[in-house]
Amino acid sequence: MTISEEWEKCFKENLQLSVWPWSDLVSYVMRYACPTGNNFRVLELGCGAGANIPFFISLEVDYFGIDGSSTIIEMLKNKFPSISKNIIQGDFTSKIPFEGNFDLIVDRSAITHNTTNGIKNCLSNIYDKLKKNGKYVGIDWFSTLNSDFLNGQTIDGDKFTKTGYEKGMFSKVGRVHFSDKNHLLELFSDFEILNLEHKIINTEIPKNSHQSAWWNIAIQKI
8 A cells, every 4th residue: 555644644733735727727628538527537647635426426427436535535525525425545556446448537646645566556557447549647756956865865776766855845744656657668668659748847936946857648549
């Protein structure tokens, strides 16, 4: 099991409670998946505090969500009673415990809080649970060009996965996985890549030396 105790603690302490839909996720879903109503099945890995759930409800799709935190899942079931049976606690790197396959699977910075082996297991599960020509959208996979990649401690020789951050955006969240282009191409080699976007942000005012960088990706099962 690779469920994060650190994220469970964050949610218990009312931290990391993002509640607004992520604009890149909305854009990628509409551009590459074109949801078509209640026969269209969507699974969100690491649904967190439910930031994207109102967006999917508005599309009238059949939404499912899974997260490792029992605290956040209980909160979501109370907040969204109409879909409470479709929201469960579990380890999506080990098993996706829903019946049937999906037209679309999404995650926003959830899979990236695992080791390389955990991510490979998760992508294998995604492949198995997507319908033929089904889409996966991954938003804000952390890039090795993020300044924080140079900090932290590696885990068991896994050069792409760090931990031990005490300050900054990765403070006390446990595992953080970073990727470069070649690493992503290897991870997603079983899929057709529809789009791969690299975002790099440098703050000019106030000026600092930190560089933020992420990847967005849209893929299709072939």
